[in-house]
Amino acid sequence: MPSHLSADRPAAQPPGRGSVDALISQTRRLKGDVDAVRRDARSEGSDPQERWQRALYDLALHQLNDLDAHLAQLREGPPPVTMAPEPVSAVRAVPPAPRHGSLLSRVGSAEWNLLTDEASWSGELFQILGRDPAAPPLTLDELPSLVFDEDRPRLTAMVTDCLVDSKPIDGEFRIVRPDGGIRTVHMMGEPVLDADGSTASMWAVLRDVSELRRNQRTVSETRDSLQRQRQRAQTEHRLAVELQEAVLPPWRGSLRLPHQGAESLDLAAHYLPSSTSALIGGDWYDALQLADGDTLLSVGDLTGHGVAVTSGMAMLLGALRGMAMAGTEPGQLMSWLNQLLDATVQPALGSAVCCRYQPATRKLAWAQAGHPAPLLFRNGTGRTLDAPDGVLLGATSGAAYEQAEETLQAGDLLLLHTDGLVPRRWGSPRSSEAESGGGGEAVHRLLDLAPRFREARTAQDCVRTVLEELGEFEREDDACVLIARVAD
Template sequence: MPSPLFADRPAARPSERDAVDAMINRARRLRGDLDSVCRASVVIDEDDPQARWQRALCDLAAHHLDDLGARLGQLREGPPAPSPDTAPADPAQSPLSGRAGSAEWNLLDDGVEWSAELYEIFGREVAAGPLSLDELPTMLVPEDQPLLTAMVTHCLIDGKPMDGEFRIRRPDGRMRTLHAMGEPVLDPEGRTVSLWAVLRDVSALNDSRQLEVRTRDSLQRQDDIARTEHRIAVELHQAVLPTPHDSLGPTPAVSGAMDVAARLLPSQACGPTGGDWYDAMTLPDGRTLLTVGSLTDHGIPTASSMAMVLGALRGMAVAGIEPRALLTHLNQLLQTSVQPTLGSALCGLFDPSTGLLTWAQAGHPAPLLFRDGAGAPLPPPEGVLLGAAPGVAYGQETARLIPGDVILLRTDGLAPAAGRGTAPEKLLGLAPRLFRSRTAAECVRTVVDEFGGDEHPARGCVLVARVDGRN
């Protein structure tokens, strides 16, 4: 059977050539579309593993399309005839990556035929002649020589097709990776008479593959680190907050006392790893501490800072420090911490003996007071973000609450306010439902039903305090 590479063949019919031309045009258009997509979607940022991975994929796809175009061009032109007078080109100076050359080794007369492209790929002078099967391994790097020997042996002795990659070192010292495909050529009696092969330079293609693998592995490592940090931050956050349940205490039995409930609503993007907090506790003097707040960013550092702030806040409240002084001390704490950060906070103290709520805020949404089926924000005192400036003095306000009143505290991520001292209409619209609720936990569930769905884009805390005594 004649070699499929060198056998005479009839000229391609015009319709077949037209079909190949059409495929070449489609490949060129697809290559142009790929360039447009890569320019539009991939921003080069060497510090961003995802950007490097996207660029590697674009380069890999480009190499595949370039190789497809080259193969279709060869299909259209037919097999090239060897040209002894053609000087080999330098692959470093010409687009040879992906180029293919052909060879046939005759086992009967030890004859060897190489195409001109194969001389170029190997960087070998035409005058030096082709390499025999015995000489070919000398061009390979030592660790790849057994691979080539095994491929040739299986092909000639077992009749198996040859398909594999190996690396060669050219006379100029450059290393190239070649992909070889071949099969034995048999005579009419079924005896092997020669070996033919197509060898293609896949160096650039392999470089793109390796880059894609490296950047993908880098992304995987980054994702593993992020998951570990997320888990630690979640555990720290959950350990610091007083309880994962709605209610922060039993429903009070004494008229005028407070029933308090709270809930953290994690976002889909960050989960419960941000700096949001809520807290409520009965102090030694009988007053009830109510506080919510939020530090910027998320992750382990923010969760750690949140734990520090909440611990300091509890300690100062137990020591009897009033809300405005408490926020002044928290501001100083964040200003002098190892990892300075910004945050908003609201701190209130409710005295059940007088019904007075004394509160202060640091760049935080004002409490919402719901009474008799209507709601409105309390007039806020002066206060800037914690950590924003040293030596800040915070204002303080008081409000008299009556049995049946509901106070709602929240972080700004739950329902961002339109401006200082305002509240979203959606929250105020819950007034009739909150009026009908008999416990603080019911009020919290009402808020969660409205803001806790999958479509909710931001994290947030909500704390509801209900003054007992309504009939």
């Protein structure tokens, strides 16, 4: 390539070799560390977070490779300077092609002589632009023929500013190679002055930054995708919370039912969100005074998380309330809820326990669908009620659900909960033992609270006891607890 030095520009001296060697060593150590982390984190998943991480690792490694090559050139110093222009043919006598994707294959140089209208290109520039090395290099007037139509004004302005106002060139444009390939080229250059200070030629270094820009676009696109995903999740979470709060009875303080008589229940409940997921689940609890004076108590869980599941929970709870108001007994109610889930467009599974309490007789009729049985506490001890048969809601068409009865006494305490209340490491309430009314470590943990329940004055105090014992543990799913205490 012709000299880029003018008479008034002294030759730059290379930096000290030791300092550059130290920088190269640091760069290569950092490359090794980044590459090791990239390999450990390599994943072919389609998750936007993973794509964003992969793109950033690739981009960082790409730039470190370039930095390594730049420093190596800096260590070797500038090539020998010849004041006379080299023959064009000599410039095109390129060495063996560098390895694909290396820095040398992405950086080329050129000089355009304004006095003779001659151009000289390095072999790498022919390779970048996809030109035949045997063909003459393009003049400044011919160069725009390779450039995208919308990018030509930018190139023209850069060249004009350089030749007329001696401004340095620093900008990018896209070119179309003869094989149809598209490359993004970054061009840096400046005018070369003769002895009297006038512009004699213009030199430039052109770098193929296509891969770099692709990596940057990937990072930007995945970042935008993550941002949209985060905003969508926040919106869905807000909608799910609003829907849940609109449907479930308030849980801060005791639940109060209208027209409660002397034989009324002291009620309290609490909802515990998952500690490992920001999404709202399909857990519910409910206490409803019916038209005939009975009280409906229920808890349940629709599988999944998000707005769709919360909406399904609201539909299921609304149906349960409506059928209970019409006088439907718990066993039949479970059967119809099962049919409702079976008929929905999107298949869903749910579990539930439904109790109907008659204050006058203190009789409790209840049914369950694949759900942990209620716990009954009396005189300082607790036990699990014997569960009637019942499969998960939505598991099979036409399922029948048995119904059980229990006579309560003054001072009795009934505890209903969803299976997320107790961390699964203590035992799975969905096990066959739990569904059949057994216990397991999870249920024993609750039954052990019987002495403390006996000392409690209100149902709300009992809920606080449950939260003190279980509320601080990490839980994978949402949970509800509902406590009903029979008035003395």
